[in-house]
Amino acid sequence: MDDNELLEIMKDWNFWGNFTKQWIEREEYVGKIKNLLKGVNIVAISGIRRSGKSIIGLQVIKKVIEEDNVDPRDTLVIKLDDERLTEVNYNTLLRILSLYEINIKKGNNFYILIDEVQEVEGWERIVRGLAEKGNKVIVTGSSAKLLSSEYTTLLSGRHVEVRVFTLDLMENLSFKGIKLRDRIDEIKHSLDIDKSIEELMNLGGFPDVVLHKDIADELLTSYFESIILKDVISRYKIRDESKLRVLAKFYITSSGSRVTYSNVSKFLKIPVKTVERYSEYLEKVFLIFFLKNFSFSVKGVEVSPRKVYVTDNGFMKIFSVRISRGRLFETLLAQHLFKYSFNTRADLYYWHEKEEIDFILQRGDIIQPIQVAYEIESEETLYREIDPIKKFKDKVTDIQNPILIVYRGEEKTIDQVKILSVKKFLLHIEDYLI
Incomplete structure (x- = not known):
């Protein structure tokens, strides 16, 4: 590929070229990243594949052009997963940078977005060099390896991570053009909010799935395949694909269950070491996450089963x-x-002794128990959910704001436990959590 061909490809990525795509802005992330870049020169956007990292990076670049009067030619977007690139390596990245600086750049410094940066071995050295010259660098990646301690050292601690998740309730509503400014808006859009909660429960929150519900199954299947093939098998050189797939599907369908590597090994007939290694890979690519059992004993935390959850329903x-x-x-x-x-x-945990509390949130010395119940069919059911919190309080005195979240119900307090509907909780999550 000669320089002119490569420049033509670069035009398709950039605002000084042919790029004109419009999107629904992820305001929370864009504002946060833009603000962070005032104080640091490197922001790393991490998160599960197809969660919107690349689009958010592009939205930040567009914002600095529109709001900060940055010349579009002093911005550069590099998409390392573009299938037209015949090879993607360290020299490819250097060559793209050289072509940009010779042919496009106007000012002394520029904003640069490098998408799917983990595709290039040694990317961190280039990024560090760009940042040391005063440029503002955004990198995206679909693996937690992007922010490993190794890279933290190489980047000299001059970066901040922004983790992108699939859409939460407020973002799901914004993708439908619904903005909740006050309580009146919440009442006005009550049915829309209920519908969005149902959609998040059943379809999840990947942006394109929310926008194209008619092909949700096809999109989700392709996302799963890409995560398994590109983010795990290819990156970690997995030879036994079938075991990895079995484990991934087991964790997804067991979401909310307590697991140990040894029990999973026995159930799936996969060696314990393989289960442990593959589990770490699936967590690193953000397909699943684990919660540990709360304990004041370090040993108690480490030896207990963990609860597994999938990152998108x-x-x-x-x-x-x-x-x-x-x-x-x-x-x-x-x-x-x-x-x-x-x-x-x-820190987020669960708690299980003879009783179980779904979630324990801890910030320093402050501890908050959180129960979750889809349905409360009777007074007996209600107190069965509250009793574990009372027993937990006997063991841990420094707890604050215990809550029980139900699918539907009026806000009330019983035995110092606040009972909330999921709608009220998700709309005002910061008001109820420590």
Whole structure:
């Protein structure tokens, strides 16, 4: 490929070229990244494949052009997963940068987005060099390896990670053109909110799935295949594809269950070491996440079973039509709580002794128990959900704001436990969590 051919491809990626695509803005992420770039020179956008990382990066570039009067020619987008690139390596990246600086760039410094950066071995050295010259660099990647301790050292601690999740409730509504400014809007759009919660439970929150529900199964199946083939098998050189697939589907359909590597090994007849290694890979590519059992003992935390959750409910529905609404509901709440804990640097656990509490949120010395129940059929059911919190309080005195989240119901307090509908909780999540 000669320089002119490569420049033509680069035009298709960039605002100084042929790129004109419009999107629904992910305001939370765009504003956060734009603000971070005022203080650091490198922002790494991580998250599961197809969650919208690339689009968010492009939206940031567009914003600095429109709001900060940056010349479009002082921005550069590089898409390393473009199938037209005949080879993708360190030299390819250097060559693209050279062509840009010789033919396009106007000012001294520029904004650069490198999409799917993990495709190039040694990318971190180039990124560090760009940042040291005062350029603002955004990188995206579909693996937690992007922010490993190795890269943190190589990037000299000058970067910040922004984790992108699939759409939460407020974003799902915004994708339908619904903005909730106050309580009146919430009442006005009450049915729309209920519908969005149902969609998130049953179809998940991948942006294109939300926009194209008629082909949701096809999209989700293709996402799963891409994650397994490109993000795990290809990257980690997996030889036994069948075992990986069996394990991934087991975790997806077991979302909300307590698991140990040894029990999974026995059930699936896969060696324990293989289960452990493959589980780490599936977590690194953001397909699943694990919660540990809460304990004040380090050993107690580490030796207990962990609860597994899939990061998007859509995957549950394509692999099993028999998953209960209760499990779909709990998983949806787990995803929102996991996002909250990640963004606020809190720790998220579950608690199980003789009783079980679905989630324990901890920030420093402050501990908050959170129960989840799809249906409360009777007073007996209600107190069965509240009793574990009372027993937990006997063991842990420093707890705050215990809550029970139900699918539908009026807000009330029983035995110091606040009972909330999922609608109210998800719309005002920051008001109820520590």
